[in-house]
Amino acid sequence: MKRIAAGITLLLLAIVGIGVTYVVQRSSAPYIAAEQRVIDSRKLLDMLATDTYDNQPLEQPLTLSDIALSHSTLVGGYRATRAGQPVAVLLRSQTQGYAGPIELLIAIDANGKLLGVKTLKQTETPALGGHIADWPNSWLAAFSGKSNTEPTDNGWALKKDQGQFDQIAGATITSRAAINAIHDALRYFDEHRAALLGVGP
Structure with missing residues (x-):
């Protein structure tokens, strides 16, 4: 009889324990999900200074x-605002590298100037084109401040192609792909400025 009572007690304790665990998990799940969204957001938005925008760009694609586009395809876009005014647009661009697709996140300010570029996905050769995924990335940082027209179309190329930009050492194809995708995104911004910023033409 004592064994049966002890067994029932253990069973009840197990049920209560499972129930408490379930309730705790359910009640904390939204908080955990919200914290994860903040972490993911900062990882994607770390090209933007946190005091330059006050919305959640990734929640409003x-x-x-x-x-x-000419050399790439846009796979997403987001608008950063402050006090309701647009401050930047982020475009997710996919282009073909040497070893496979490269996905870039390209941040452009409201005036069409490049704020920064970050590699989100790539399968380039490690120690060569794979350097495009480094963060921070000094090669990609060299494009900051550029625009669709600065430099001119001819300048948006590698120096070995009579353009203005150095290449990632040993990674000509990767470098060309990134330059072309960045220029595509800046050109797209200029052509769709009003819609991207959410303002009148």
């Missing part, structure tokens, strides 16, 4: 049209 833009609807993009004409996404097939």
Whole structure:
């Protein structure tokens, strides 16, 4: 009889324990999810100074049209605002590198100047084109401040192609792909400025 009572007691304790665990997990899940979203957001938005925007850009993706560009394809876009005014647009761009697709996040300010570029995905050769994934990335940082027209179209190329930019050492194809995708994104911004910023034409 004592064994049965002890067994029932253990069973009840197990049920209570499972129930408490379930309730705790359910009640903390939204908080954990919110914290994870903040972490993910900062990882994607670390090209933007935190005091330059006050919305949650990733929670309000833009609807993009004409996404097939000359050398790349846009796979997403976001608008950063402060006090309701647009301060930057972030475009996710996919282009073909040496070993496979490269996905870049390209941040452009409201005036069409490049704020920064970050590699989100790539399968380039380690120690060569794979350096495009380094963060921070001194090679990608060299594009900051550039725009669709600064330099001119001819300048948006590698120096070995009579352009203005150095290449990642030993990674000509990767470098060309990134330069072309960045220029594509800046050109797209200029052509769709009003829609991207959410302002009148």
